[in-house]
Amino acid sequence: MSSPDIAGILEHSKELDRLRKEQEDVLVDINKMHKKLQATPELVEKTGDNSLTKLKALYTHAKELSENEVSILLGCSVSNMLVSQLDALLPSGPPGQPRRRIEGNDQKRKRMKTDSDLSRITTNVRSQLEAYASLKGEQVAAKVTPDEADKDEWFVVKVLHFDKETREFEVLDEEPGDDDEGGGQRKYKLPMSSIIPFPKRSDPSTASDFPPRSQVLAVYPGTTALYKATVVNGHRKRKTEDYLLEFDDDEEEGSLPQRAVPFHKVVALPEGHRQ
Known part of the structure; x- marks a missing residue:
């Protein structure tokens, strides 16, 4: 095999190593984001939080890297020739080639795991939304921070409606305090983070x-x-x-x-x- 052929093999090998290293870094970032969301799922409900956007961008980047790797290996006649040339260079049964396949399987398992984690997070969020929607007509604890106040006020309210799109509750304070200037019952629109369901009296x-x-x-x-x-x-x-x-x-x-x-x-x- 000529020197230019070997040089081409080495160049493609360096590019593959770079892509795989970058894939590993992206997978680490994805797993960190999963742990963060699992530990504090309420983050996604906060206004201005872009955790899910960042996670989507990481998955998109990982997909592009994977496609680039496949393109180098199988996407053109040069890559097909590279595979055959590598087979010719390597003696039968060396540890190097099986190790490549094992590493590829590890990459696949990692991607499958992260996909499974994302699916579990999505399912948990969906279940939580369904549970909140079922609170209509129930009494819950609600947090209201009055204007220019340095503390939160919690009181019992009745859930009128839960909007899954905006993820906001519409609640009714059926018994406002004596110091309430408006008098009578008051309605509020509150985020999910300001609502805590009570244990069920019947359960x-x-x-x-x-x-x-x-x-x-x-x-x-x-x-x-x-x-x-x-x-x-x-x-x-x-x-x-x-x-x-x-x-x-x-x-x-x-x-x-x-x-x-x-x-x-x-x-x-x-x-x-x-x-």
Whole structure:
């Protein structure tokens, strides 16, 4: 085989190595994005978040790299000649050629895994949207941040509608507080991140067993407002039993009274809660 032939083989080999290295880097970035979305799926609901756009761009880039690799190997007569020349150069049964095939299979398995991860994320998001749509007519905990306020307010509202396209809830505050200037019932449009479904009264198994001293968000007895509280007894004998809680800033005679709150009026404390 002439020197120009060998030079061509080496040039194509370098290009293939470069493409495969770039594919590996893209796969690493895709897996990082999957882990990020799986850990914090609420990110995609935030206005201005472009996580899914970035993920789509990574998949598009990976597809282009894969097509370029195939084009170099099989897309023209030069590449076909390259394969036959490599077969002629390599002795039978060396570790190099099988190793190439194994690496190719690994690449395929990685792509299959990332495709499966993306499919699982898409299915989870779709299931979550269906679950939120089923909340119509139900009472939920809703977060409203008043203008010029430095804290969030949580209260019980009724779900009127959930728009899957905009991913917004339309809710009704059926019992606004005495300090509400408008008076009467009020409607709000809120993002998914501002809504927390309550455990179902008819299904105690949907309630959580919070460990003692953990913090929760609970409806203060006699009101429709939710406040941060500390669990006194997390291990209830029966799922239908009330939680015994101590609400923050609820001091009586220098101590925090312990108040019973129904299991279907207690939810986990949201991350980054401000109150």
